[in-house]
Structure formats: structure tokens, C-alpha cells
Amino acid sequence: MNVTVIGAGNMGSALVKQLARAGHQVRVTARNPEKAQAVAAANPGVTAVRPGDAAAQAEVIILATGYGDAVAALKSAGDLRGRIVVDITNPLTADYMGLTIGHATSAAEEIAKAVPEAEVVKAFNTVFAQVLAEGGDFGNGQTVPVFVAGDSERARQTVADLAKSMGFAGIDAGGLKNARYLEPLAGLNIYLGYGAGWGTSIAPTWIKRQ
Template structure:
């Protein structure tokens, strides 16, 4: 599958490497591309799946500017609403970044995913904890897009877990904020969440 990342920071490069190792083709788009990157619009054109790993504060303008190019695409929102200066949460009330992305892109297939996983554990040698895979929670109103991203999560070495509609972005973003709070409280970023579900 052709996968694009808008952004080329730690999350994009780490998750992108996992996708590449799983046999997918990954390209990166940035506002000021270097030799190995593409302009944003070209990266969007390339990707069947377009993952946004940029600061939350930039999402509105970037999505609005590229709304037409993103029509029909699976758009994965990996962002979290935080203050970049100190990683403190931006409280969105009864809303979420994922829902905002979905409203801005009504003709795209918006998925919230991977935002609960630190870049530090998006590494092949750090994904297992006592033999257990980290959970990649997935929220979307599009069931086919959810299934596609679950497969990508599984391909990348996580346990993809679909939690329902895009409204559940609120819960996923809260999980991410908890993860950050634990990390900054001394827990560090070599950590993550695993969801256990008894099947019988």
C-alpha cells in the first residue's frame, strides 16, 4: 500500500519505518521538503492512506488548504491537542481533534489512530512488553477505513483495536494525555498501553 506522512518528525519517521519494514511504500511530505521529501500536495497525491503527524495547531490550516486533494482518501489523524512548549493538554471540551478533522474533511475517510503510542516504542525492538503487543486504538465512522488501518497497525507490529466511531477520538486523546502525564511524572516514554480482552 502507498502511505504518505504529512510531517517527518519522530512519530512519522518511526511509524513510517515500521510500515516500510512490513512491505508498504512510504513517502513524507513537508512544507519545506528536503531531497528525500515531497511537497505536501505531492505526498497527498501519492498516498492511498495519508497520515498527519504535525502539530495540532497546524492542522486546521493544512487540512483546509488541501481539502480537495484529500477527497476520497483515508486520512489518519495522529495528532494530540497539546501545547508544544511543555506538552500540557489543550482542553477541547466536548470535542476532539479527530472530530474536528472529520468536520473539516467531510469527503475523506477520517480515522483517529496511533496517537496513543509514543515514538520511542514505534521501534521493532521496543514493541513488545513481557511478550505483549502494544494496542493501537482506532476510531472512525468509516468501517472499511477502520479495517484498513487495523491491518496496517497489525502489519506494523501492534495489536490494532477498533473502538467505534470518530466520537471516540475524545477517549483516545484522553488516553494520550494520560500517557504523557505518566511520562512527565517520571514514567518515561519507553511505555504504552495494552488492552486485554477475555474472549470466552
């Protein structure tokens, strides 16, 4: 699959690493071209591109910026018509211990309003960068879930399959409005990891009685 990652920080770098390992055609871009080039150089087969070329040839665009930079990054990415955009952002407060929006909307829904020509999917926002970089197998039969919410069934399935190809469990989480639940879930995960001292080798999941 042709995938472009927008963002070369911890999350973007980890996504590029896992996507390349899974055999996808990966491109990376960032506001700082040197950072994008460094990420590409560290992952054989990955190409760094200019921000304006992010959408070209991409079947899936993964938005790995901060929420505040998300819409501007997408609007400068090129033609988004028919593209699946994966929003991994969380609308965090400055201290990372709260959310700036919620209840009646979500970061994903606001991004979708700004780029209506794209199919926006919420995913990967509940996974720490360290977990993403090290892979989804926690041992003892435990696989880290990636919850996928979006209004397009095709887009949800595509992103779930993408997560599975990277060694994670893609979980269909329904329509995009359910990002209103996934973003607070990420907030709880961040609190447990940092505020409660559990560390970043954790991930939220559900258990089901057989």
C-alpha cells in the same frame, strides 16, 4: 499499500521507518523540504514529495503534524476525496500536561469537519514516538495496541490492518466520537511518561480475563 506521511518530526520519522520496513509504498512530506528529504534518505525506498503532492496516489494519508497545523497541512495536500486520513494528533496545551479541547468534541472530529471529503480515522495518538520507532513487540507476549476510531468501517479496518502490518495490535475503538476518549488517554500516557517519570517506553492497553 500507498501511504503518505505528512510530517517529518519524531512521530512522522518513526511511522515512515515502520511503514517502509513493512513493505508499503511510502512517501513523506513536510513544511521543511529538507527534513522530509532527510527522512526519506534514511529509509530505503521512501520518496520525499512536495506538500501539494501529498494526496496524489495515496490510499492512506497519515497526519503527523501538531494539531494546530493539521487542517492547513491537509488543505494543502491536494484532492482528499476517497482518501483515508489518519489523525495521530493530540490537542495539547503548551506544557503538554493538558488538552485544549474535549468532552463535546475532539481534535479528530474538528479535523473531519474541515475535510469532509476524506474518511478521518483517529489512531496512533496513544503511542510514543520512541515506542513507534522501536516496534510494537514488548516481549512476553505483549504487543502495543493501536486504538482505531472512525465512522467508516472500511477505513477503521484498513488502518487496523496497517498497524498490524507494522507489528502493532489494531484495536477497533468504534466511531470517531470516541476520539474524545482516546485523546485524554494519550494525555494520561504523556503525564505518566514525563510528569511521573515513567519514561517513554510505555503504552496504554487493556487486559481481559480469559
